[in-house]
Amino acid sequence: MTTEATARAGTPAGIPVVDDSLVQAALRAAAELGKDVADVPVAAIAARAGISRSTLLRRLGGSRAALDEAVRARGVDTGGAAPVRTRALDAAAVLIAENGLGAATLDAIAARADCSVPSLYTAFGSRDGLLRAVYDRHSPLLDIEEFLAETRGDLAVTVHGLYTLMAESFSRHPRVAPAMFADSLARPNSVAAQPLLSYTAPRVLTVVGDWLTGQIQAGRIRDIPVPLLIQQLLAPIGFHMLMRGSVTEAAAADQPDVGTVCDVYTDTFLRAVATTPPVT
Template sequence: MNDLVAAALAAAKARGQDVADVPLTAIASAAGMSRSTLLRRLGGSRAPLDEAVRRTGVDPGGRPPVRERAIEAAARLVAERGLAGVTLDAVADRAECSLPSLHAVFEGRDGLFAAVFLQYGPLPDLEALVADPPESVEDTVRAIHGAFATAWTGEPRVIPAVFADLFGRPDGPAARMMAAHLPRMFDGFARLLLPHVEAGRLRPLPLPVLAQLMISPLVNHVLLRPVLEPALGAALPPLEEMLDLFVEAYLRAVVLPPGAPAAAGPVRPDGAQPDGAQPDGAPTG
């Protein structure tokens, strides 16, 4: 079989293709035999050849790339075992790839976890909203709630597992994962909320406060909902109704009434007042 593997790799390199995409005729030619002879040696199917290539540490292709398979495998393992129970060996086994390929693609476990959070967390939907933001404050707040609810309740349940690790180990992989993406997340909040602050529709609170007032009730509810549902039964409103209540409560807390005096200025993402403006109620000199 070694000669056939060498022939398959040579043919794939010459054609610039994955081994699985190289016709058997081309592999047979590289091996110096006919296609029928090659098939006889393989037992009538190319599957043994692809498997032999895989055992050498080379992905024969013909299926999703290692990166996609590893992210999906890691996400399901995180949901099943939590972050602490996921090793690169387990991911490689579930994704049917080699351990060196994981290190090459993700540069270690933290890199893999960061990629999982990026794919299954709220950031892609948040940045999609930034690209095409709703016009009204209410629609913006509702869309942000929807993006976070989708990430928290979607399968596999990666984000609840991430927060469980974050609460249990503030210096663990979940904290590093969050730190890698928080700047982009707060940039999304800034682009969506600060225009409404500047227009005098929202109170000029520091951006972290605006974001936490919005997300914390939802996060707490989704974390506790698996416990609340069997305990409260029909007394617990459906999640969609809870989202409406959270949106309404947030708008009551931060929306300025029509005709309210203009604020001194919007609060920048770092919490500072622009252009030397003073916080509400502070003397101007």
């Protein structure tokens, strides 16, 4: 029986088939780090597989459940019950996706993760620390960091790739990124949103701002204040994906596909800020 057939035979219905190279990468990472597979970060597995974190998540259907199933199908124990940290992050993500940041109290997370509140403090230090860990796992920021560090295409290719990456991140289930984005816009002064904003805003300014500054210095983008450029770049696709997930089924049928959306927003951004706008 082939490796793929073996994987299919041992994979529950609804879970994507995982390429054997990813299983091998997970096992190597676990051995090198001296951890159970369940305790190895997704980023470490992606590094061993020679791909980005976002690419790995895309191949796994948005979560690592398929990978853990594939490892178990090889007869390897992934570590039994997931550790408190993993269970808490999964529980918080579902609570936020379903009911917003305000629903992710430590009591609610502990109840859903089948652990105690003190164990959450041990794992994360505070609720703020837990929310930051959730954001790191589910927001597009880490993917954007990787993408902008590695991309070598021209301006149009880079902007389009960035929009595609963000669209994929906002579509991934549980839909944590759009829920956090919506809460931050609706209640920026709330106790729940403040730690998130104070944590992410400087990182966005650094990651995206540095790239935009480089484009200005290279003469590809007009010298516009960087905070305004960041808003011009990220707000349209972020708002679109937020609204896309909340419309009725009938209204969704009238929306353009995501590829077309990325095409249109790329063209719009370049016409607004590029020193050499696209030719019609």
